[in-house]
Amino acid sequence: MPHHTPPGGVREDTAPGESTGHGPADGQWSIGAVVETLREEFPEVTASTVRFLEAEGLVEPVRSATGGRFRAEDVTRLRHVLRMQRDHCLPLAAIRRHLEAAGEDGTPPAGVPGPVRRTEEPEAPPPAPVVRMGRGQLLRAVGAQESELAEWEEYGLLGAAEDGSYGPTEITVARLVVELGRHGLEARHLRALKAGADRQRDLVERLVAPVRQHPDARTRELADSTARDLADLSARLYQAFVGASPGTLGD
Incomplete structure (x- = not known):
C-alpha cells in the first residue's frame, strides 16, 4: 500500500x-x-x-x-x-x-x-548524549593512552577547548589517528597532513570572505554552505590524488 x-x-x-x-x-x-x-x-x-x-x-x-x-x-x-x-x-x-x-x-x-x-x-549509560568529552572520556572512547594524546597535541593534530573538553571534530580525529596508528603511522607522520588541511581551510575561508561581507543577508547566508561545498570538493580531490598514486589499492 x-x-x-x-x-x-x-x-x-x-x-x-x-x-x-x-x-x-x-x-x-x-x-x-x-x-x-x-x-x-x-x-x-x-x-x-x-x-x-x-x-x-x-x-x-x-x-x-x-x-x-x-x-x-x-x-x-x-x-x-x-x-x-x-x-x-x-x-x-x-x-x-x-x-x-x-x-x-x-x-x-x-x-x-x-x-x-x-x-x-x-x-x-550517560544521562544525556555525549556531545563533548573530558580527557579521560576521550582516552577511554578511542582506546588510547595519556602519552599518545599528549603526543597528538604536541604535533597539533587536535587540542582541547578552554574548559579542557573535546568536541565531535577532535573525537573523530582521535579515532582516525588511532586507526592509522595500527598501520604504523605516528603523530609525526600526520603533522604534514594536518598542516595541509589547515592551509586548505584558510584558502576556503579567503574565498568565501567576500560572500560573508556582502550587503545582502541572503547572499551572506550562502557563505557557510559554499565553504562546506568547497571543503567537500577538497576532500574528494585529496582522495582522487591518493587513488591516482602509483601502486595504490584503487587500481
Whole structure:
C-alpha cells in the first residue's frame, strides 16, 4: 500500500521525532537533501560523511529514475549510525553488527537489544548524549593512552577547548589517528597532513570572505554552505590524488 503523505509533507509512517525534513515528494532524496536534514541533529555532517558511510556498506541507496538515490529509510538508518557513533562511541564494525540484527532502516526489531557499549566505558549509560568529552572520556572512547594524546597535541593534530573538553571534530580525529596508528603511522607522520588541511581551510575561508561581507543577508547566508561545498570538493580531490598514486589499492 502506498504511503500517505498528509498536509505538511510528513508521512504517517515517520517515526516519532523523526521528521522527514527536506525529503522530496517522490520519496527519493539527493545527497544534498540528506545532508541538510541530518544537520538538524548533526551539524558537522557533510556529503563526504554520507559517502564514507555508504562506502562502508552502512547504507545502500539505489538511484531512481528521477535522480535521487536515498529513501526515507536510508535517512533513518543514517541517523541511527550517527547516533551510535555520538552517543555510544561505537566503532563502525560494532555498528555494522548491530544493523545486521536490526530492521531495514536500522531500527532494532522486538527482542533485539540496543548497541553493546564498549568494555572500557562505564556500565551505566550517560544521562544525556555525549556531545563533548573530558580527557579521560576521550582516552577511554578511542582506546588510547595519556602519552599518545599528549603526543597528538604536541604535533597539533587536535587540542582541547578552554574548559579542557573535546568536541565531535577532535573525537573523530582521535579515532582516525588511532586507526592509522595500527598501520604504523605516528603523530609525526600526520603533522604534514594536518598542516595541509589547515592551509586548505584558510584558502576556503579567503574565498568565501567576500560572500560573508556582502550587503545582502541572503547572499551572506550562502557563505557557510559554499565553504562546506568547497571543503567537500577538497576532500574528494585529496582522495582522487591518493587513488591516482602509483601502486595504490584503487587500481
